[in-house]
Amino acid sequence: MNNVEERGHLLTEQVNPNSQNLDQLSALELVDLFNKEDEKTLIAIASSRIQLAEAIDKTAKSLAQGGRLFYVGAGTSGRLGVLDAAECPPTFCTPPELVQGIIAGGAGALVRSSEDLEDQAEDGAEAIAHRQITELDVIVGIAAGGTTPFVHGAIAAARGRGATTIFMTCVPVEQVKIEVDVDIRLLVGPEIIAGSTRLKAGTVTKMALNILSTGVMVQLGKVYGNRMVDVAVTNRKLHDRALRMLQDLTSLSREEAGFLLERSGRQVKLALLMYWTGLDKVEGASLLSQNHGNLRVAVEKVLGVRG
Missing domain, CATH: 3.40.50.10490 (Glucose-6-phosphate isomerase like protein; domain 1)
Structure with a gap:
């Protein structure tokens, strides 16, 4: 045509x-x-x-x-x-x-x-x-x-x-x-x-x-449940969203969630893995990499149960 x-x-x-x-x-x-x-x-x-x-x-x-x-x-x-x-x-x-x-x-x-x-x-x-x-x-x-x-x-x-x-x-x-x-x-x-x-x-x-x-x-594992766990924390709105996700998915206060987020290098997915498994930042990042960034699979590898 x-x-x-x-x-x-x-x-x-x-x-x-x-x-x-x-x-x-x-x-x-x-x-x-x-x-x-x-x-x-x-x-x-x-x-x-x-x-x-x-x-x-x-x-x-x-x-x-x-x-x-x-x-x-x-x-x-x-x-x-x-x-x-x-x-x-x-x-x-x-x-x-x-x-x-x-x-x-x-x-x-x-x-x-x-x-x-x-x-x-x-x-x-x-x-x-x-x-x-x-x-x-x-x-x-x-x-x-x-x-x-x-x-x-x-x-x-x-x-x-x-x-x-x-x-x-x-x-x-x-x-x-x-x-x-x-x-x-x-x-x-x-x-x-x-x-x-x-x-x-x-x-x-x-x-x-x-x-x-x-x-x-x-x-590709960019979402956990229906949460945007791979969000790039680049402004106030996204920082607030990251903290709310951490609070919702853990028993942490907002202040504690903030400390965890900073320890993870402002990576929500890594912060959750660290909290749930007790791994440090380097160990957690390595485990995520080995599992193609899939948080649920990474948690299962450590805990032996469904995350």
Whole structure:
């Protein structure tokens, strides 16, 4: 698909019959219409649950073996990928290179329209080559309308290098076919404003990316129960969250939790391991490393019971 005329049949380009009088609605009627249409995002996620789970499993396996996760997109799709990647280090204390976002047009496209740059498949392929993608890496191509050449070029190049490839789009497979390892179709239907995929399509994409990255991090041991134990303690809010986690999961007072947090080098996961097992900082860090950072497994190794 190389020109606009060929894209008119796409689901994301269709006219929504429920919003044909959009310019005549009151503000409240407009809000109610958005709310009704956005209900379709939940249905789309539920319909893609098997594919999302497969994407989580494959990505976690690759990252556990030393691979990296890359999101590739243009426009809104690219921005959403960059956002999800940027949120991983503070949330899960991951190194910046572990999860990366690639957007057509580079950093400048995050704040300025650069739609013309999405039409270059060779630029997508070049982005893959530049980052020296290998068979250990995972590439998630994000394209609401499914046809973005930049994304297709990146996926083709990544497949050529043996990487795991995932496609995330809002059009059915019969409209856009692609060879990938996991094909995620988030079908939310036509937008309230025809073709404006920053709306439902953008919302459902953000939801899917939240599920994917969080699911991967859970499988990598970045969470204990439902606690963010790998949080990077870099400001007052996160310091307070760290102390509250320690208090909730131990019998320590806030002051005692503060002392423990400092002794662990401000690492909540290590602080908990030290408290539960009696290990010192060096011993605890070594045990966590041996168990790929999984706190529950590390505790079981010492205590012989489930942590």
